[in-house]
Amino acid sequence: MTNALTLTDVNVTIKGSHILQGVNFEIEAGVVTGLLGRNGVGKSTTLRSIVGLVPRVGSINLFGEEISGLRTHEVIRAGVAFVPEDREIFASLTVAENLKLAERDKNPDYDTVHQLFPELLQRKNQRAGTLSGGQQQMVAVARALLNKTRLLLVDEPTKGLAPKLVTEVAAALEIAAQATTILLVEQNLPLVKRVAKNIIVMDQGVVVHNGTPAELADADFAKRMLGVSGGSH
Numbered sequence: 441m442t443n444a445l446t447l448t449d450v451n452v453t454i455k456g457s458h459i460l461q462g463v464n465f466e467i468e469a470g471v472v473t474g475l476l477g478r479n480g481v482g483k484s485t486t487l488r489s490i491v492g493l494v495p496r497v498g499s500i501n502l503f504g505e506e507i508s509g510l511r512t513h514e515v516i517r518a519g520v521a522f523v524p525e526d527r528e529i530f531a532s533l534t535v536a537e538n539l540k541l542a543e544r545d546k547n548p549d550y551d552t553v554h555q556l557f558p559e560l561l562q563r564k565n566q567r568a569g570t571l572s573g574g575q576q577q578m579v580a581v582a583r584a585l586l587n588k589t590r591l592l593l594v595d596e597p598t599k600g601l602a603p604k605l606v607t608e609v610a611a612a613l614e615i616a617a618q619a620t621t622i623l624l625v626e627q628n629l630p631l632v633k634r635v636a637k638n639i640i641v642m643d644q645g646v647v648v649h650n651g652t653p654a655e656l657a658d659a660d661f662a663k664r665m666l667g668v669s670g671g672s673h
């Protein structure tokens with residue numbers, strides 16, 4: 441098994457509050473890993489620490505390369521893409537324009553994007569603001585995949601979406617997983633169980649579980665750590 445990403449004893453302190461208190465985990469290459477936990481436990485901060493948006497201490501290793509000392513633009517250039525919680529789609533621009541603005545590499549990979557998301561090609565002249573929430577999430581992920589991406593970080597892509605659209609997002613992530621390694625922060629446990637091969641659970645600034653979805657079947661544990669029922673499947 442190749443590791444795409446290894447965090448060793450990562451600490452983040454912001455304005456005197458010790459938010460990440462020694463985070464340790466490994467992420468398998470080529471699959472989706474889910475990162476779960478209750479509100480405020482440090483999931484988004486973990487993603488922000490990987491891309492250097494917050495000051496961090498500890499080791500962050502990307503495919504064998506130490507990136508904890510890199511600045512954000514260098515981490516991005518090393519192949520890490522970040523889709524933040526609010527997606528930051530330009531509503532008044534078309535799908536094609538949204539993608540064009542995300543071009544970074546000399547040869548943006550439209551072939552992969554159109555192969556993975558043919559719907560975006562069909563809708564290239566549609567204003568992004570008129571897309572469904574699920575389709576907007578597709579645009580956000582497609583923007584990341586346009587450039588060489590070795591690791592895609594996605595923060596709560598289904599937040600605020602109707603249940604029907606959650607299915608759409610799950611499908612988009614499964615498709616994106618064919619092209620890259622994904623670390624997915626998500627509160628929706630059924631969705632994570634559907635798309636993720638491995639699941640990491642955080643609580644109060646540390647990792648409390650790292651294993652397969654099946655290992656999360658312990659309903660008591662799931663309820664305590666996620667505030668939801670783990671279910672038996």
Ligand SMILES: Nc1ncnc2c1ncn2[C@@H]1O[C@H](COP(=O)(O)OP(=O)(O)OP(=O)(O)O)[C@@H](O)[C@H]1O
Pocket residue numbers: 454455457459477478479480481482483484485486
């Ligand atoms: N810039 C900041 N300044 C001060 N405190 C912060 C900052 N960013 C995050 N925090 C605090 O750090 C803790 C972890 O926040 P974080 O956003 O990482 O949690 P989360 O697990 O993503 O939560 P949620 O599920 O609500 O998105 C919270 O208590 C939050 O209030």
Ligand SMILES: [Mg+2]
Pocket residue numbers: 483484485
């Ligand atoms: Mg968050």
